[in-house]
Amino acid sequence: MNTVDYLRISLIDRCNFRCTYCMPEGSEVEYIQAQESLTNTELIALLKEVFIPLGFKKIRLTGGEPLLRRDLVSLVDAIANLAGVEDLSMTTNGFLLNELAQPLYDAGLRRINISLDSLDHNVFRQITGRDTWEKVWAGILAAYEVGFNPLKLNVVVVPEVNDREILDLAALSIDRHWHVRFIEFMPIGNDNLFTHKRWVDSVTLRQQISDRYGLETGNCKGNGPADIFQIPNAKGTLGFISQMSECFCDHCNRMRLSADGLLRPCLLNESGQIDLKSLLRQGKDFAELRVAVRDLLQLKDEINFKDRDRGTGEQKSYFRTMSQIGG
Ligand SMILES: Nc1nc2c(ncn2[C@@H]2O[C@H](COP(=O)(O)OP(=O)(O)OP(=O)(O)O)[C@@H](O)[C@H]2O)c(=O)[nH]1
Ligand SMILES: C[S@@+](CC[C@H](N)C(=O)[O-])C[C@H]1O[C@@H](n2cnc3c(N)ncnc32)[C@H](O)[C@@H]1O
Ligand code: SF4
Numbered sequence: 379m380n381t382v383d384y385l386r387i388s389l390i391d392r393c394n395f396r397c398t399y400c401m402p403e404g405s406e407v408e409y410i411q412a413q414e415s416l417t418n419t420e421l422i423a424l425l426k427e428v429f430i431p432l433g434f435k436k437i438r439l440t441g442g443e444p445l446l447r448r449d450l451v452s453l454v455d456a457i458a459n460l461a462g463v464e465d466l467s468m469t470t471n472g473f474l475l476n477e478l479a480q481p482l483y484d485a486g487l488r489r490i491n492i493s494l495d496s497l498d499h500n501v502f503r504q505i506t507g508r509d510t511w512e513k514v515w516a517g518i519l520a521a522y523e524v525g526f527n528p529l530k531l532n533v534v535v536v537p538e539v540n541d542r543e544i545l546d547l548a549a550l551s552i553d554r555h556w557h558v559r560f561i562e563f564m565p566i567g568n569d570n571l572f573t574h575k576r577w578v579d580s581v582t583l584r585q586q587i588s589d590r591y592g593l594e595t596g597n598c599k600g601n602g603p604a605d606i607f608q609i610p611n612a613k614g615t616l617g618f619i620s621q622m623s624e625c626f627c628d629h630c631n632r633m634r635l636s637a638d639g640l641l642r643p644c645l646l647n648e649s650g651q652i653d654l655k656s657l658l659r660q661g662k663d664f665a666e667l668r669v670a671v672r673d674l675l676q677l678k679d680e681i682n683f684k685d686r687d688r689g690t691g692e693q694k695s696y697f698r699t700m701s702q703i704g705g
């Protein structure tokens with residue numbers, strides 16, 4: 379069994395963007411009611427009494443858009459100060475980062491992954507449904523100035539939408555310590571867009587980049603499945619997250635906790651989930667919760683998604699989508 383020590387926590391299922399590959403305008407998402415969300419106190423108790431004792435050491439905060447979570451800074455402060463948390467990070471769309479970069483850094487967050495799918499304002503608007511490129515860019519610069527390191531930029535590559543920009547996006551890694559990651563588009567969030575054009579594989583992207591700039595293997599701190607390369611002499615690196623063309627499930631090291639307390643062993647398989655919030659609110663003690671999570675850890679290898687669409691298979695339909703699970 380793999381060591382599973384990475385917990386991705388979705389802090390909120392709402393988002394201020396409507397990315398076409400994730401939560402397209404008009405998509406019918408059933409939002410979690412406020413009273414169904416784990417409170418900061420419940421979340422901290424679960425980490426302290428259940429997850430950390432079971433060996434989870436790496437925490438990523440995501441969403442929806444995590445910067446929309448009320449009391450975010452105090453939550454980050456509390457998690458950063460928990461004994462046993464060795465790595466705390468966040469994935470965000472960056473819209474509120476200009477205001478929040480400094481307070482989050484002061485609270486103890488040290489690394490951050492920011493979505494930036496395009497350098498072209500029109501394409502950015504087409505993808506995110508928002509005319510907010512400048513504000514996101516300001517957020518990225520603010521995070522860089524404050525000292526987030528590594529600072530990663532996540533690009534979901536959508537054929538005929540932003541794939542023309544691969545070289546320009548890759549070039550962001552040359553002069554600054556920015557780590558640009560290209561993510562293969564997964565069939566979860568917007569089946570229509572996926573069916574229409576499908577995905578671009580990382581090997582093709584690497585070839586394009588290598589032909590233009592050269593490419594060598596690189597190194598960057600992270601807990602995720604990215605393969606790391608580097609343009610020779612660049613300050614930053616390039617990561618490729620190839621969940622469609624490669625299968626990295628055999629060394630999967632993570633579980634996911636939703637904003638309403640569902641613990642999910644695999645992004646792409648809904649089996650085996652445990653409703654930790656309900657168990658907690660029913661008054662189960664932490665020892666019982668630890669046993670439930672430990673049992674799920676034992677089952678994880680069986681649940682891990684193995685039947686991925688390599689470009690020929692059937693699509694699956696999911697009860698929860700990316701913005702609810704947290705990516
Ligand atoms: N299929 C699959 N995709 C994943 C998994 N983890 C990350 N991804 C993909 O990679 C995207 C970006 O992940 P991030 O939120 O930046 O986190 P990460 O890559 O684990 O972060 P680092 O710790 O910095 O390496 C996700 O939205 C997914 O599309 C995984 O376990 N399975
Ligand atoms: C669900 S978002 C949540 C965090 C934050 N709102 C953001 O966009 O960074 C987390 C990650 O999921 C990625 N993502 C969303 N839908 C995807 C899809 N269909 N295929 C691949 N990645 C996807 C996003 O690009 C982002 O990097
Ligand atoms: S990818 Fe992130 S920013 Fe875009 S809609 Fe999904 S949750 Fe929101």
Ligand code: SF4
Nearest residue numbers: 627630644645682683
């Ligand atoms: S698809 Fe599931 S098992 Fe595979 S790497 Fe992602 S979370 Fe892990």
